[in-house]
Amino acid sequence: MNQTARLFLVAIVAGATTLSGYKVFVEKNEKMTVTTVAETPSFIPTNFTTNTALNAGIDFTEAADKTVHAVVHVKNTTISRQPVNMHDYFFGGGSPREMVGTGSGVIISPDGYIITNNHVIDNATQLEVTLNNNKTYEAKLIGTDPKTDIALIKIDTDEALPFVPFADSNNVKIGEWVLAVGNPFNLTSTVTAGIVSAKARDLNEFDSNPQSFIQTDAAVNRGNSGGALVNTDGQLIGINTAITSETGSYVGYSFAVPSNTARKVVEDIMEYGNVQRGILGIQGGSLDSKRAAALGVSETEGVYVAGIEKGSGADKGGIKEGDIIKDIDGHKIAKFSDLAGYLGSKRPNDVVDVTVLRGGKNKIIPVTLVKLEVYEIDDLALEVKNATEAELQLRGIKNGVKVNRALTNDMSRYGLEGIIITKINDEEVKDIDDVKKIMNRRNYNEPIKMTFVNERGETNSFIFR
Secondary structure (H helix, E strand, C coil), X not given: CHHHHHHHHXXXXXXXXXXXXXXXXXXXXXXXXXXXXXXXCCCCCCCCCCCHHHHCCCCCHHHHHHHHXXXXXXXXXXXXXXXXXXXXXXXXXXXXXXXXXXXXXXXXXXXXXXXXXXXXXXXXXXXXXXXCCCCEEEEEEEEEECXXXXXXXXXXXXXXXXXXXXXXXXXXXXXXXXXXXXXXXXXXXEEEEEEEEEEEECCCCXXXXXXXXXXXXCXXXXXXXXXXXXXXXXXXXXEEEEECCCCCCCXXXXXXXXXXXXXXXXXXXXXXXXXXXXXXXXXXEECCHHHHHHHCCCCCCCEEEEEECCCCHHHHHCCCCCCEEEEECCEECCCHHHHHHHHXXXXXXXXXXXXXXXXXXEEEEXXXXXXXXXXXECCCCXXXXXXXXXXXXXXXXXXXXXXXXXXXXXXXXXXXXXXXXXXXXXXXXXXXXXXXXXXXXXXXXXXXXXXXXXXXXXXXEEEEC
């Protein structure tokens, strides 16, 4: 019994010692961990351990506060008719169907003028604008320019609205921090940050419509179209317009129409009702090693002048075939999109100083820009120009406009270049202004009847649906 008591006493002492040691050395350094089970969120949370912009000492809060209240949500309601039988398919008509699209817009004046993309409001039967304070207004269309994908709309309100001032996009620098403000996926008042990745970017290098975008890596998605690209001072440097993606969503690059181009377009719409484009009057293209070798020149940057339009500013100013345009008004011209982008902010009769390389020497030539006398019929994918008296007499007709070129490969196969259009929807056309008026008056759902005379003097009609 004494032996048992001694063993029991030893066990008690050992247990007490162990417990005391645990209390002193272990328990005071432990923390309680509680695990909970939550429902899977509909949006995947992400965590970034660093913030490059903040680490660089860049503060976007002031620029965001200046702009987020001036970027609006644009709702576009379109009524289209879907054919339900063969008669509807061939002769028009069908069941009406409402389609709703959304995008963004930027207030550019306190009285309610808003700039957006043409593709955001295209074919709208009703436009609705929602401000950052959730107030909703019906908007009216002031004018559009499909070529630059810019549109101007307006809302009427009794209060002065916040707006974003324009910056000079020619002064934008590669590597500069920027903010993209818009409404992606109907998530209103969204701000993303990035840098300017490139300038004068042409997404369709071999297309007949040269482009000149500001490229950025700020995240832009569906719904951002028409929104603002601003600098760190909260000034507008571009209108977010496009992304390049295999998925349809942002993958690293986005593109904006430069503010100088957008500003010029909306000012023309307000003053003239259409866009006044000034051109040099040259044919040519960008240079690289391969093209330079083919042309027998040593320069790999600039715009090679392959032809001059008779009577144009380039012709009258003295630019010659074989010249290489290197600079315009002090702005370097490395490729054709540099030239197109700068001229996009100019009007007919503006004078620009063109620096050309000729015979190994630079020569500065003042050139007065002339008005572009062509019109693109987007619904027909045809570009037309005013026909000369000699062209009309040769085919025995009194009026018409000449098809300059087809704008798509589908239309090119019909061989319509050179025909003279005398009527559209049975209305006579004398010049491109008549074409504009007829096309602006027509109902979007109506077919288009085009009457024309071909090069053999034969009269034909096509109906486009």
